[in-house]
Amino acid sequence: MSTPVSADDPLSRERSHLASSRAALRAMREDVQSLDISDVTANWVNAQILERQIGDRIKALADLSHTPLFFGRLDYLHAPGADRAEGAEGERFYIGRRHVHDHDGDPMVIDWRAPVSQPFYRASKKDPMDVGLRRRFGYTGGDLTAYEDERLSDPGEAATTSKLLQREIERPRVGPMRDIVATIQPEQDEIVRSGLGGSVCVQGGPGTGKTAVGLHRVAYLLYAHRERLARTGTLVIGPNRSFLHYIEQVLPALGELAVRQATVDDLVARVEVRGTDEAPAAVVKGDARMAEVLRRALYSHVSLPAEPVVVVRGSRRWRVPAYELERLVRELLDRDIRYGAARDALPQRVAHAVLVQMERAGEAPDDRVQDAVARNSAVKAAVKAVWPPVDPAKLVLRLLSEPEFLAEHAEGILTGDEQKTILWGLPGSGKRAARSVKAAKWSAADAVLIDEATDLVERTHSLGHVVLDEAQDLSPMQYRAVGRRCSTGSATVLGDLAQGTTPWATRSWEEALGHLGKADAVIEELTAGFRVPTDVITYASRLLPHIAPGLTPVASVRENPGFFEVRAVPQDADVVAACEELLGNEGSTGLIAADARVPVLAEALTAAGIPFLAPGEETTLETRLTLVPASLAKGLEYDYVVLDEPGAVVDGEPDERTGLRRLYVALTRAVSGLVVTHATGLPPQLTQVTQTTQVTQVTQQIQPTDTTPPTQPTQP
DSSP, rough: OOOOOOOSSHHHHHHHHHHHHHHHHHHHHHHTTTTTOOTSSHHHHHHHHHHHHHHHHHHTTTTOOOSSSEEEEEEEETTTSSSTTTTOOOEEEESSSSSEEOSSSSSEEETTTTTTTTTHHHOOOSSSTTTEEEEEEEEEEEEEEEEEEETTTOOTTTOOOOOOHHHHHHHOOSSOOOOTTTTOOOOHHHHHOOTTTTTEEEOOOSSSHHHHHHHHHHHHHHHTHHHHHHHHHHHEEEEEEEHHHHTTHHHHHOOOOOOOOEEEEHHHHSSOOOOOOOOHHHHHTTTTTTHHHHHHHHHHTTHHHHHHEEEEEEEEEEEHHHHHHHHHHHHHHHHHHHHHHHHHHHHHHHHHHHHHHHHHHHOOHHHHHHHHHOOOOOOHHHHHHHOOOOOHHHHHHHHHHHEEEEEHHHHHTTTTHHHHOOOOSSSTSSSSOSTTTTTOOOOOOHHHHHHHHHHHSSSSOOOEEEEESSSGGGOOHHHHHHHHHTTEEEEEEEOOOGOOOOOOOSOOOHHHHHHTTOTTTTEEEEEEESSOOOHHHHHHGGGGGHHTTTSOEEEESSSSOOEEEEOOSSSHHHHHHHHHHHSSSSSSSEEEEEGHHHHHHHHHHHHHTOOOOOOTSSSOSSSEEEEEEGGOOOTTOOOEEEEHHHHHHHHSSSSHHHHHHHHHHHHHHHEEEEEEEEEEEEEEHOOOGGGGOOOOOSOOOOOSOBBSSSSSOOOO
């Protein structure tokens, strides 16, 4: 929409446009609320579907009072797509979280995902993309209070770092994760806008925005391919419920309500998980070799026929010899289709062989006759004997409970010691052999095996797009479980190899993507840190040579180095005092500790009268402290963090490398400040500084850069 430019009181004029845009959004919502569908639905089913769609549309048009409706403006030199002849009139577009139009249908706010919005994230002084002016807005609550301008096409104006952008990045965090739509950087935007047809893997260190990039990619794909994804579905997979609760408001804030969220455990929940595995057993069960063990065990139930099938119809007897049946069975085995699909096809194959004989005898059978023959009791009995039904859970139960059965199908795949590691009922195994599926104390790794076996029997439904976050912690078998959910779609894989904290953690993304079935995915690396302060990430990066020597350290783009201090404290009361000190600042505070230390610190906080939350519980202005077990810290962030006893965090893991990775995660949860407290000595890896761990602040400017009119952000 073309808008005349006025130099008189620009901030008031922008506020006026904001007020008009909010009024237009309310009118759009009221129009949807007033729809009468009584005359357009043929039946109650259609009416319910339409009512749900209208309800979702009303929710998507909600005006979030503390969320800016638009955050930027682009003034093009020429109308996009028009002739760029000298003197041609340009256009102005306000860039926001969703599209808003006036009563005439003219746009007042352009969706950030629209092609015309892309230069807001990509344009630069070097490549202005026909943008004369880019304006960024600053807000306090829901009120527009400042703006900054960058005249991209003016050769006389130098590029500078945006103070509003820095302020938005460093804004205190209270409550769930928020979107980054106003601060997306060019390298992030490239990933967000990559096509639906290809899969993307994003390696990103702490604070590089990989989770937010993945969520915004979903929002973009839903915008660009809404009809297709409405049919095929989308899914976001996170490591645990606390993490999903933390991110669950990002997509609704962008107007997207139809994206399902789940953990891997949710996806494979075909049995009740009541047990746990020791690490060695979980490693073997999570190994990709188990897929072949399961396949062998399943198809061992198929036997070649030794007897003919005789079908009686009226006065005639039709005989299918054993060698013919064997040929049909071998053909199905060679086709490598699902076990259940082949079993369903076999009766029809036998029936077809009978029909051929009927036709040779001069009869003229049709499809109804073939179906009747396929249902004949003799045919059904023969199929059951040759290709019996198999329950996936019972199959896994046999493998874990019967040494001979496992040995037969794991021969040449698992060693004898590996077989003993996963068998139930052996001395020292820690698990009794179960007599039934319901009685078994299944573990999370067992559930993944059952899911694999289920897919061998019957194909798993594939979605259009799946986002997999914190992927570095998945086992090969878990990758396979996720890959089945997007076998005909695409995936966005997010993770950090340095933060792998499971014994089976991913060693390389190439290997992981192979297990996922997306070996052709493009691997992108984000190394610019927007969340973690410079001094904090520099300290944490001392661990990288010991946990992931091949990774590039994250370099902070934060102008504020942040608050950082290491304190030797003699008692728990000093840890509590550190929490009280940080709570004096605005925003959220996290107290992260080794899992075994959490009850002790909880008691100390309670004694001091300091209220606190558990991970996943939303912070409020009254309660801003969260007590976080180190095992649940991944993916979370707080304005300030107290990290208790780093040595205990390391010692709480089964091996030093995993412990150091857990410590790396805990050290990088702070947005504004970190206090490390310890009564015992620090891990030596934190006191050693090598040349490869020296991390400096990024020198390049944040893009898109902004300059202020005339010198500073304009404020009322």
